[in-house]
Amino acid sequence: MTREAMRSPAIAAVDVAGSRDCTAARRYVLATIGVVVLGTAWCGADLTVGAGTEALAYVFVPVGGVLAAAAVLHMLRRGSLVPVARRFWRAVFVAAVAITIGYGWLAVDMLAHAAEARTRSMPLPAAACVAIGFGIAIWAVARVPVVATGDVEWWRMALDRTIAFLGCATVLWYVGLAPMFSAHEPWSLQAMALVGLAFLVAVGAATKVSYVAGGPVDRTAIRLIAASGGVTAGIVAVLAVRFGYVAGIPAQAVVMPLTPVLVTLGVTAQWRADLGLRRGRARSGLLLPYLAVAAVDVPLIAVALGAPLTWPVRVVLVAVVVVTALVGARQFIAFQENARLLRNTCVQEERLQYEVSHDGLTGLANRALFRDRLASALATPSRTAVLLVDLDDFKTVNDLLGHGVGDRLLVSVAQLLVAEVGEDGLPVRVAGDEFAVLLTGTGTEPEELAGRLLAALNHPISEHRLLVQASIGIATAVPGATVDSVLRDADVAMYTAKQRGKASFVRYVEGMGEPVLAHMQLGGELRRALDNNEFRVVYQPILRLDDNHVVGVEALIRWHHPTRGVVCPAEFIPAAERTGLIVPLGRFVLRETCRQAVAWSLEFGADALQEAGLNVSARQLHDPDFVSDVTAALTDSGLPCERLVLEVTESAVLRGQQVSRTLFELDRMGIRLSLDDFGTGESSLSLLRAFPAAIVKLDKSFVDGIEIDDGQAAAADARQAVARAVIQLARALGLDTVAEGIESAEQAAVLRELGYTRGQGYHLAQPMTADGVSGLLARQRTVAAADR
Numbered sequence: 001m002t003r004e005a006m007r008s009p010a011i012a013a014v015d016v017a018g019s020r021d022c023t024a025a026r027r028y029v030l031a032t033i034g035v036v037v038l039g040t041a042w043c044g045a046d047l048t049v050g051a052g053t054e055a056l057a058y059v060f061v062p063v064g065g066v067l068a069a070a071a072v073l074h075m076l077r078r079g080s081l082v083p084v085a086r087r088f089w090r091a092v093f094v095a096a097v098a099i100t101i102g103y104g105w106l107a108v109d110m111l112a113h114a115a116e117a118r119t120r121s122m123p124l125p126a127a128a129c130v131a132i133g134f135g136i137a138i139w140a141v142a143r144v145p146v147v148a149t150g151d152v153e154w155w156r157m158a159l160d161r162t163i164a165f166l167g168c169a170t171v172l173w174y175v176g177l178a179p180m181f182s183a184h185e186p187w188s189l190q191a192m193a194l195v196g197l198a199f200l201v202a203v204g205a206a207t208k209v210s211y212v213a214g215g216p217v218d219r220t221a222i223r224l225i226a227a228s229g230g231v232t233a234g235i236v237a238v239l240a241v242r243f244g245y246v247a248g249i250p251a252q253a254v255v256m257p258l259t260p261v262l263v264t265l266g267v268t269a270q271w272r273a274d275l276g277l278r279r280g281r282a283r284s285g286l287l288l289p290y291l292a293v294a295a296v297d298v299p300l301i302a303v304a305l306g307a308p309l310t311w312p313v314r315v316v317l318v319a320v321v322v323v324t325a326l327v328g329a330r331q332f333i334a335f336q337e338n339a340r341l342l343r344n345t346c347v348q349e350e351r352l353q354y355e356v357s358h359d360g361l362t363g364l365a366n367r368a369l370f371r372d373r374l375a376s377a378l379a380t381p382s383r384t385a386v387l388l389v390d391l392d393d394f395k396t397v398n399d400l401l402g403h404g405v406g407d408r409l410l411v412s413v414a415q416l417l418v419a420e421v422g423e424d425g426l427p428v429r430v431a432g433d434e435f436a437v438l439l440t441g442t443g444t445e446p447e448e449l450a451g452r453l454l455a456a457l458n459h460p461i462s463e464h465r466l467l468v469q470a471s472i473g474i475a476t477a478v479p480g481a482t483v484d485s486v487l488r489d490a491d492v493a494m495y496t497a498k499q500r501g502k503a504s505f506v507r508y509v510e511g512m513g514e515p516v517l518a519h520m521q522l523g524g525e526l527r528r529a530l531d532n533n534e535f536r537v538v539y540q541p542i543l544r545l546d547d548n549h550v551v552g553v554e555a556l557i558r559w560h561h562p563t564r565g566v567v568c569p570a571e572f573i574p575a576a577e578r579t580g581l582i583v584p585l586g587r588f589v590l591r592e593t594c595r596q597a598v599a600w601s602l603e604f605g606a607d608a609l610q611e612a613g614l615n616v617s618a619r620q621l622h623d624p625d626f627v628s629d630v631t632a633a634l635t636d637s638g639l640p641c642e643r644l645v646l647e648v649t650e651s652a653v654l655r656g657q658q659v660s661r662t663l664f665e666l667d668r669m670g671i672r673l674s675l676d677d678f679g680t681g682e683s684s685l686s687l688l689r690a691f692p693a694a695i696v697k698l699d700k701s702f703v704d705g706i707e708i709d710d711g712q713a714a715a716a717d718a719r720q721a722v723a724r725a726v727i728q729l730a731r732a733l734g735l736d737t738v739a740e741g742i743e744s745a746e747q748a749a750v751l752r753e754l755g756y757t758r759g760q761g762y763h764l765a766q767p768m769t770a771d772g773v774s775g776l777l778a779r780q781r782t783v784a785a786a787d788r
Contacts, residue, residue, distance in 0.1 A: 025267050025268040026268055028068070028070065028074070028267065028268075029071075032064050032260040033261055035067065036060075036254065039057070039060035039252075043057065043250050043253040043254050046249065047249070054249050057250075060252065060257045061257055061259070062103045064257040064259070065260055066100055067264065068263040069093060069097050072093040072267055075267050075270065075271065081216070084144070087140075088141075088143065091136050091139060091140030091143075092225065092263070094136050095136040095140065096260075097133075098133030100133075101129045102127065102129030102131075103126070103130065105125060105129065106123065109123050137225070141222065162326055170316055170319040218266075218270045220273075221269040224266035228263050361411065361429070362414035364418070364428055364429040364435070367428070370426070370430065371483050374386065378477055378482070382441050382442075383442055384477040385439040385440075385474065385475065386438055386474070387437040387439070387474055388430070388472065389417070389434070389453065389471075389494075390433065390470060391469070391470050392468070392471055394406065394432075408462050409466055411462075412463075413457075413461065414427065414429060417437065419456075420452050424443050425437045425439040425449070446474045453470065454504070457469055457470055469502060469503040471497035471502050472505035473490045473496070473497055473506055474490065474493055474506065474507040475493055475508040476508075489508040493508035493512065496512055522572060522575045523578065523579040523581070526576055526585070527581060530581065530588070534560050535557055535558070535559055536769075537555050537589055537596070537770070538557075538768060539553040539554065539555055539596075539772075539773050540765060540766065540767040541764065543758065543764045545739075545756060545759050546757070550765075551610045552612060552758075553609065553612050553773060554613045554647070554760065555593040555612065556569065556767050557585065557589055559572055577617060577619055582620060583620055583626075586614075587629050587633075589614050590614060590629065590633045593612050594644065595637045596770050598638050603777075604778070610643070611643055611645045612643060612644060613645030614647065615647045615676065616648050617652065618649075618659060626662060627665050627666065630671065641669050641670035644671050645694075646672075646673055647675075648663070648675065648676060649675075649677055650677065663692060672695060673691070673695070674695035675691065675693045675697065676697050678696045693735060694735060695735060695736045696726060696729075696730045696736070696738075697737070697738045697740050698723055698726050698737065698739045698740060700761075702722045702726075703723070703739055703740065703742060703747055703761075704743075705719055706723060706750050706751070707746035723739070727754055727755045727756060737757070738756075738758045738759060738760060740759070742760065742761030742763050743761055744763050
């Protein structure tokens, strides 16, 4: 279906009506042109063979005026004009009626005094009507809105319009109106006044239309209204000066009837604009003031070439002086505006340059500026050192207190850096919670500055009075060093400081990067190992201490590397935590443990193994999908919830609200939670009340040496104090206990005496494969059958 066929009937009807009205406007144009043609024919006949009285020449203007007024009235009645355009054309209609009445009055007067038609002056009432019409036309043009502007732009536009108006008016005065005063057959004051008013309409409209930016009143229509006064008045003035009274007949019969033609053409232009036929977007008249200045110089050139210095020329000279003053004022405003724009541009450029090179939160130099300054420093022979400062455990602040508090803490750290570094270096925020300091020259020693920074961080900072620590890596540029090599060395040193316990600084030395690089490469190998199924799950049995009966297992992960053999968990678990691969790795252990526990239950009976446990990291508990992963593993395997034990450390429990919500949700599911390595944290006792634990595991550090009997009762009691306190507290809270790291029979005996019923360790059973656990369960079943 074509676009024309898709239009609604209402829109089509409007288009048809608009086309008819536009056609009617063109008929008015043709009618007024017919009046001009008749006037021209009559004038030609009168000048050659005679065609009656010369008073008939005055009939054509009012006849054309009636047609022009009718065209405007038709548009006002039928057109869909907006209020501004309707107001303008209503004023034009009133002006056309007043001018038509005036020239109709003149025609009647001339016909009544036909013998004096060539020399008779226009009656004052008729001239007053025409003057009123011109005044209304000037008022209508003046009220047409121009481009909306600010105060400075308004003054600039006002000066431009004034310059253009005076320049054009001066030329029309010198060429058209002034010669009428000195003509050998002087015209009446009425005629000269009306010519002057016509010039004002033309100049005012031409000036105005240059600043109308495609508004409701069509620019072409305004131009035609301007031409209706200016063109005819100019021709009349030239004829009057050149031919005297005899020019009155062709002026009235041929020239002045052109005014209604131009008015009806303006009506047609407005119709076309309302129908959407306007072409292109209007451009403001930027060149008009310059053309006016050039035009006002025409009379000066004439004087320079010998024209007499008459009083009309003196008027021109005064106008030139005024225009020159206005041009000077205009240039002064332009100079001020250009200076303001230049200042604003410079300010914006400086602000953009600052934003590009500085951190938006802290105001410190950013990575880009840091690299640029470091590159410049490396190009000089002076000493260059970089301190890389990374806040320790900053993520905990965001998790527990929110990112808003974390941001304010970063701002406080930045202020501390600025205060400590001073003029000795460039403090930088590299990214996130990582900062840097660039030192050049021999002023401050890097180690001294690092010590001051760590000392300052030993005190609470920010409005929340938080204590934050940092690990600092120091690298000094060697000859031939690049930006990347210096930053890499500082990063290696900082990473080494974190490995050594954090809250310290380390200077980079040759070879330090090799173990760090190996650790980083280990993270890449972990992904490959997951994809290639290189991980295996082994199980360490948990036994009753009184009869060594297996009651549960703890799942442990082992990596069977294709070239390095079995990789120790202490080596790859930190890398898995750092890279986030602990989440898929933990998911693998979870699903394998659940599957294997169900397999043992099916083979040896539901009571053969009471529980299967595995360790869960804080990173896993932060994962929003962790509870779903546990639910899926239990559902897919068929393992009852109460048979699964998840072991978490004290530090993991303290990792924020997300972790707390996850743990309580797991507890509500019936999954048993075990507090691993109990006694090594800072908030153990409070955790037992706030954390939904079902099992407490005594850390190996409190088992080591518990069996020593050196004959000193006080020393023995001290070694057993923590273990005794934990079992008493667990009994009071109704919690199960497991002693970890039992390495000898003597340790097992002491723990039994203290009240511990279950334990695990190399003395009881080493970690073994699933088949190994199956063997234990099989022997245990055989023993049980023999006892029966």
